[in-house]
Amino acid sequence: GQQVMQIPQYQHVQEGEDFTTYCNSSTTLSNIQWYKQRPGGHPVFLIQLVKSGEVKKQKRLTFQFGEAKKNSSLHITATQTTDVGTYFCAGGQAGTALIFGKGTTLSVSS
Amino acid sequence: EAGVAQSPRYKIIEKRQSVAFWCNPISGHATLYWYQQILGQGPKLLIQFQNNGVVDDSQLPKDRFSAERLKGVDSTLKIQPAKLEDSAVYLCASSLEAPSGRETQYFGPGTRLLVL
Numbered sequence: 001g002q003q004v005m006q007i008p009q010y011q012h013v014q015e016g017e018d019f020t021t022y023c024n025s026s027t028t029l030s031n032i033q034w035y036k037q038r039p040g041g042h043p044v045f046l047i048q049l050v051k052s053g054e055v056k057k058q059k060r061l062t063f064q065f066g067e068a069k070k071n072s073s074l075h076i077t078a079t080q081t082t083d084v085g086t087y088f089c090a091g092g093q094a095g096t097a098l099i100f101g102k103g104t105t106l107s108v109s110s
Numbered sequence: 111e112a113g114v115a116q117s118p119r120y121k122i123i124e125k126r127q128s129v130a131f132w133c134n135p136i137s138g139h140a141t142l143y144w145y146q147q148i149l150g151q152g153p154k155l156l157i158q159f160q161n162n163g164v165v166d167d168s169q170l171p172k173d174r175f176s177a178e179r180l181k182g183v184d185s186t187l188k189i190q191p192a193k194l195e196d197s198a199v200y201l202c203a204s205s206l207e208a209p210s211g212r213e214t215q216y217f218g219p220g221t222r223l224l225v226l
Contacts, residue, residue: 004152031212042201042217043153050212088152092211097143097166100152 002027004091006101013108019076021104023089031092032065032072037103038085079108112136114218116202122224128190131221135183135204141165141213144177144187145201147220153201158209159185165209192225199223 003026013019023032031050035043047056049065049072056063062075076083086105090098115134123129135142141160145153156175158166161182170177174193179185189196199220207213 033214042220043203043215045214045216048212048214090152094211095209096211097155097158097209098211098215100154102150102152 002091002093002096002099004089004099004101006089006104008104009102010105011107013079013106015081015108015110016078019079019083019106021074021087021089021106023072023074023091023101025070025091025099027070027091027093029069029091030094032069033090033092033098034063034072034074035088035090035100036085037088041085043088076106079106081108081110084108114202114204114216116200116218116221118221119219120222120224122226123192124226125194126191128188129192129223130186130188131200131202131223133185133187133202133218135185135202136206136216139204139206139216140182141205141207141209142179142185143203143205143215144185145203145217147199147201149198156187160209189223192223194225197223197225 033048034046037043053067054065060077064073086103088103090100092098144156147153156170157177159179177187201220202218203215205213
């Protein structure tokens, strides 16, 4: 069945450094969504990418969807302590439920 | 706008006991999901409803788990009997959109279950 894999599993950075997490699907996706879960919290929707090669930005966050629609990345520029949490990608195919990756947990030290 | 409500927030039970979780989705959201999130993993879909009908329950362990959404609004998820491996956070989510694989989901705070 469809699998969604994320790397790295954990990442620690110093405040101000950049951070990137990668998401890969075993099958072609119709869309990919990104969620953020703060420690002890619940997943919160960040963004959805639909088009091949799509790039979207939210302030310091840049999201990309691969040309083959099988991979995606989230890049955070100049991390802040407020960026701490686990970032999940979730892959979707038409008519099927989203499949969540295991997430990348980001820690930031000041 | 009120978010997705869940109760209880925490539950500790012994194995072989029964437990039930309740979820009230955002008003007007037709689609409701129950997820299981084991520590260190992403949410795993257990069951998905559209109004009061089941859309996908392929990953629900039906020998011990059951869920219902009788009036198409709030929902309950039950485990009977519980096993140690059921210890997890049970997340409820809802969406305004019909199930398509593209809908934005809004998650509740979750119920943390510990089975001893």
